[in-house]
Amino acid sequence: MSKILVVDDEKNIRLVVGKSLEKAGFDVDYAVDGVQAVEKANDINPDLILLDLRLPKMNGFLVLEALKSDTSTEDIPVIILSALSEEDDVQKAISLGAEDFLVKPTSQCDLLSAVEANVRVEETNGEEEKKEENNNEE
Amino acid sequence: MNIKTLKGKILLGFAVMILILTGVVGWSIYNFESLSNAINDILVENYRSIKASDSMVESIERQDSALLLLLRSTEEQGQEIFRRNEKEFYSWLARAEDNITIKGEGAILEKINEKYFGFVSNFDQFYNAEEDQRWEIYNQQLLPRFNEIKNDIRELREINRQAMVEAQRSANSRANQAIIYTIGLALLVIVFSLIFAFYLTKQILRPIKELEKGIKKVADRNFQQQVEVASEDEIGVLADEFNEMIAKLQEYEKLNVKKLLMEKEKSEAVVNNLSSPLIVTDQDHKIVLINETAKKLFSINKDVIDTHFLEVIQAEEIFEYIKNPEAKEKKTFKLKKDDKERHYRISTRRVIDEDEEYQFTVTLLEDITRLKEIDSMKSEFVSTVSHEFRTPLTSMNMGLNMVINEDTGELNEEQRELLEAAYEDVERLTELVSDLLDLSKIESGRIEMEFDKVDINDIIEKTLNPFYKQAEEKGIALKFKQSEDNVFAYADPSKISWVISNLVGNALRYADEGKIEVDAEIKGRRVLVSVADNGPGIPREYQSKIFDKFVRAGNDKDEKSGTGLGLAISKEIITAHNGRIWVDSEEGEGSTFSFYIPRFGYQEGENE
Numbered sequence: 040m041s042k043i044l045v046v047d048d049e050k051n052i053r054l055v056v057g058k059s060l061e062k063a064g065f066d067v068d069y070a071v072d073g074v075q076a077v078e079k080a081n082d083i084n085p086d087l088i089l090l091d092l093r094l095p096k097m098n099g100f101l102v103l104e105a106l107k108s109d110t111s112t113e114d115i116p117v118i119i120l121s122a123l124s125e126e127d128d129v130q131k132a133i134s135l136g137a138e139d140f141l142v143k144p145t146s147q148c149d150l151l152s153a154v155e156a157n158v159r160v161e162e163t164n165g166e167e168e169k170k171e172e173n174n175n176e177e
Numbered sequence: 178m179n180i181k182t183l184k185g186k187i188l189l190g191f192a193v194m195i196l197i198l199t200g201v202v203g204w205s206i207y208n209f210e211s212l213s214n215a216i217n218d219i220l221v222e223n224y225r226s227i228k229a230s231d232s233m234v235e236s237i238e239r240q241d242s243a244l245l246l247l248l249r250s251t252e253e254q255g256q257e258i259f260r261r262n263e264k265e266f267y268s269w270l271a272r273a274e275d276n277i278t279i280k281g282e283g284a285i286l287e288k289i290n291e292k293y294f295g296f297v298s299n300f301d302q303f304y305n306a307e308e309d310q311r312w313e314i315y316n317q318q319l320l321p322r323f324n325e326i327k328n329d330i331r332e333l334r335e336i337n338r339q340a341m342v343e344a345q346r347s348a349n350s351r352a353n354q355a356i357i358y359t360i361g362l363a364l365l366v367i368v369f370s371l372i373f374a375f376y377l378t379k380q381i382l383r384p385i386k387e388l389e390k391g392i393k394k395v396a397d398r399n400f401q402q403q404v405e406v407a408s409e410d411e412i413g414v415l416a417d418e419f420n421e422m423i424a425k426l427q428e429y430e431k432l433n434v435k436k437l438l439m440e441k442e443k444s445e446a447v448v449n450n451l452s453s454p455l456i457v458t459d460q461d462h463k464i465v466l467i468n469e470t471a472k473k474l475f476s477i478n479k480d481v482i483d484t485h486f487l488e489v490i491q492a493e494e495i496f497e498y499i500k501n502p503e504a505k506e507k508k509t510f511k512l513k514k515d516d517k518e519r520h521y522r523i524s525t526r527r528v529i530d531e532d533e534e535y536q537f538t539v540t541l542l543e544d545i546t547r548l549k550e551i552d553s554m555k556s557e558f559v560s561t562v563s564h565e566f567r568t569p570l571t572s573m574n575m576g577l578n579m580v581i582n583e584d585t586g587e588l589n590e591e592q593r594e595l596l597e598a599a600y601e602d603v604e605r606l607t608e609l610v611s612d613l614l615d616l617s618k619i620e621s622g623r624i625e626m627e628f629d630k631v632d633i634n635d636i637i638e639k640t641l642n643p644f645y646k647q648a649e650e651k652g653i654a655l656k657f658k659q660s661e662d663n664v665f666a667y668a669d670p671s672k673i674s675w676v677i678s679n680l681v682g683n684a685l686r687y688a689d690e691g692k693i694e695v696d697a698e699i700k701g702r703r704v705l706v707s708v709a710d711n712g713p714g715i716p717r718e719y720q721s722k723i724f725d726k727f728v729r730a731g732n733d734k735d736e737k738s739g740t741g742l743g744l745a746i747s748k749e750i751i752t753a754h755n756g757r758i759w760v761d762s763e764e765g766e767g768s769t770f771s772f773y774i775p776r777f778g779y780q781e782g783e784n785e
Binding site: 049051052054055056058059062120122123124142143144145146147150 | 567571574607
């Protein structure tokens with residue numbers, strides 16, 4: 040089961056988005072600020088991160104930058120889900136390595152299709168392979 | 178008589194003339210009088226003596242004849258004649274004696290008297306003598322005496338005649354003298370009069386000339402000038418009055434100058450304390466006036482009056498406006514002041530004075546930084562609020578969606594209906610937020626227009642595509658007339674498409690049936706796009722307002738409501754194209770929304 044990290048300071052967003060994803064069959068974890076987002080990304084190594092841009096402690100751009108500059112997290116696909124819709128913000132996020140940019144309020148349909156298009160399915164397989172390899176080694 | 182007045186002077190002049198003339202006339206009269214006296218002398222004195230002499234000669238000659246009669250013995254008659262003439266003689270003698278006027282006349286008369294007495298005595302002797310002796314007496318005594326007396330009388334007559342001649346000569350000479358003197362005097366008077374007239378005229382004219390000079394100077398606005406006229410006549414008085422008038426004028430001018438100065442200071446104070454930079458230039462674009470604010474803005478420390486604008490301020494952009502004050506609409510510039518960027522809106526105005534002699538251009542740079550700040554604050558506020566709306570809208574949208582999709586369990590009909598109503602409103606709210614953000618972006622100029630040569634027909638075609646199905650469902654005939662080919666405009670295709678889509682969407686939303694016609698035409702320098710429907714139309718009172726934010730026509734039904742921002746955004750987009758959007762509508766007949774944008778190739782100077 041693919042693991043998705045939802046990063047948003049808004050409790051309700053975490054709830055609704057989380058539920059939507061769970062219903063669609065994803066494993067969901069949450070982070071409430073930028074710092075926690077980076078930590079969790081390292082800890083749980085999710086298959087996709089849904090990242091808000093306006094976050095406490097560390098904003099989304101910085102989180103994105105941190106994730107993409109760390110070799111252990113650089114491969115995790117990131118989808119931005121933000122209320123910011125300026126062309127500049129979109130450009131910046133894409134140039135920093137975001138896979139997609141969803142502007143709030145987004146529909147469930149759009150969200151799911153974006154997630155499904157970007158989630159690390161093969162990587163998951165790869166991971167399983169790795170695990171298997173590890174197991175083999177053990 | 179006051180000789181100091183002009184009248185006095187003239188009268189004095191005349192008086193002197195009259196006096197001299199009177200003198201001349203008097204002298205002439207005297208001369209005539211003496212002439213007349215001389216003639217009188219001749220007549221009265223000498224003539225009488227001559228007459229007496231002649232009469233005496235006549236008498237004595239008659240006596241002589243009487244003597245001759247007596248000699249011829251005519252006794253009685255002779256005696257009588259003699260005595261009668263004797264009386265006559267004495268009477269004339271007496272007259273002559275009464276009229277002694279000449280020297281020697283008396284002596285002669287005495288001699289005659291004496292001799293005549295002897296003659297009469299001799300006659301007595303003759304009368305008493307005998308006839309014989311009578312001849313002797315006559316011849317020896319009477320005749321010689323008769324001759325002597327006659328001679329004496331002649332002598333008397335002669336001296337009187339001579340006196341007459343003398344008198345006549347004297348009269349003649351007097352007359353001549355009088356003529357000469359009269360002529361002389363007359364000449365003298367003429368000369369004197371001329372000199373006097375010249376002098377008087379000069380005396381009178383001198384102050385007038387001084388006055389004239391003074392008036393000329395005053396006329397040249399030299400109010401310091403005082404007219405100095407020494408005379409005390411009317412001219413002097415006039416000069417004094419004139420000086421007083423000048424003094425008053427001077428005072429008046431001083432007062433006026435003072436007032437003017439005050440006004441000038443006032444306006445200068447106003448201009449200098451104006452928070453907006455102000456520059457006044459003349460026809461040659463030389464600076465006539467520049468206020469402190471402008472000097473500060475352009476860091477001008479020296480006096481720049483009468484210097485060409487560009488020499489002082491290197492701002493070609495502003496200079497363009499000064500060159501064509503009325504040509505362009507107000508534009509904003511960014512200028513640095515105290516190292517801070519400030520926004521200025523330029524407005525130029527040509528001022529022509531009353532005589533149409535001078536033309537000034539007043540350039541006012543209105544500092545609109547604060548306005549801009551407020552505006553951007555407003556945009557920012559709207560943007561922030563919109564953003565803040567978005568997050569809760571997301572959870573509402575997705576939450577409702579999940580529930581309606583029955584991901585969370587089955588719903589009964591009532592629950593579904595209510596939740597769907599809520600979902601619908603969430604969607605509307607979402608649309609509103611999105612429109613608000615768009616509008617605030619356009620208003621704040623954050624959306625860049627990407628102008629290009631575009632065929633409006635293509636845009637309309639592409640824009641209308643998604644609407645055909647919707648129209649068909651509502652039973653509305655949506656038609657693109659395409660009455661012209663190649664309608665090239667200078668526009669941002671996506672923005673124009675947005676506007677057309679908004680207009681068609683509105684028409685579809687409000688009409689229940691009928692038709693919608695879209696068309697694009699070239700009108701001179703512009704491209705005209707129109708969306709016409711035969712829907713319910715817009716009440717007149719709303720027509721002017723529908724392009725404002727949040728204005729909807731009053732007959733809205735709930736399900737038809739848009740965000741109320743579509744037309745406001747359309748207007749912003751068209752305005753950004755230098756175009757205009759408007760509506761023609763008749764209630765019950767339908768509405769035609771039209772806008773024009775610059776035709777390609779005519780985008781320059783597209784302002785109205």
